[in-house]
Amino acid sequence: MDLLKKWTDNYIEAGCDEVGRGCLSGPVVAAAVILDDNFKQSLVNDSKKLNFRTRMQLDDYIKDNVKSYAIAELPAEFIDQHNILNASIHAMHRALDQLTIRPELILVDGNKFHPYNYIPHQCIIKGDSKILSIAAASILAKNYRDRLMIKLHDEFPQYGWNTNFGYATKLHQEALSKHGPTKYHRRSFRLEYD
Numbered sequence: 597m598d599l600l601k602k603w604t605d606n607y608i609e610a611g612c613d614e615v616g617r618g619c620l621s622g623p624v625v626a627a628a629v630i631l632d633d634n635f636k637q638s639l640v641n642d643s644k645k646l647n648f649r650t651r652m653q654l655d656d657y658i659k660d661n662v663k664s665y666a667i668a669e670l671p672a673e674f675i676d677q678h679n680i681l682n683a684s685i686h687a688m689h690r691a692l693d694q695l696t697i698r699p700e701l702i703l704v705d706g707n708k709f710h711p712y713n714y715i716p717h718q719c720i721i722k723g724d725s726k727i728l729s730i731a732a733a734s735i736l737a738k739n740y741r742d743r744l745m746i747k748l749h750d751e752f753p754q755y756g757w758n759t760n761f762g763y764a765t766k767l768h769q770e771a772l773s774k775h776g777p778t779k780y781h782r783r784s785f786r787l788e789y790d
Contacts, residue, residue: 599641599728601631603703603718610664610692610699611729612709614684615643615737619762620772621755621781622745623669624680626687627737630663630697631729637661642725643738655739658732665733666694667740676784685710691733705730752778 603609614626640658643651659665668690675683689712692702701716702709705723720726724734742761749758754775756767762780777783 598638599731600726601635601728603720603727604701607700608697609701609703609729610695611703611705611723611727611731611733612688612691613643613705613724613730613734613737614687615734615741616762617680617684618764619782620764620768620785621672621757621778622741622748622762623671624675624683624687625667625669625737625741625744626684626691627665627667627733627740628688628691628695628699628702629658629665629729629733629736630695630699631732632661632663635661635728635732640728640731640735642722642731643734645725646735648742651735651739651742654735658736662732664695664697665736666691667736668694669740669744672780672782675782679784680782681708682710688712703727703730705734748780752780 610628610630612628614624616622616624637657668687670683670687692712704717704719707719707721709717709719723730745757745761755771760768
């Protein structure tokens, strides 16, 4: 099924998505994308449905063929202070802040969002598998976060972040038990290391 290119006919739309909500470590990352009218890419889909290589190949195409895009991250400390839902929404707001074009409608993956700058928004459950701009945002956010976690793996290789990207795999849990948490771990999350 082709993803919808536009939710409406009359507004400049920005698609928003975030990645990293369920991770034990690393930041939450959000992206916002305003599509160009001529954007054509049949491979763009929910980032969770694409393999690593395909996502990375789409990265430059998306960045080079949209009207505007932006990516924002918030660290574990912010997540611990404000909770993961608020941090995810705040990261989306930060991405929207950086767009070079002001959207007239914000399309958000999921069912929760806080009002942003008096711009109307529409929450869409599974929006990243329905709306092209949200899918593009999901790809940019996931690629950014994956690259970052691969870099952080060099600093703390025992946690396997180059393959689990901070999610609670068996290797990650075992490393927490053996080595304890790092500065990148979310202390407000249930970290199994006692």
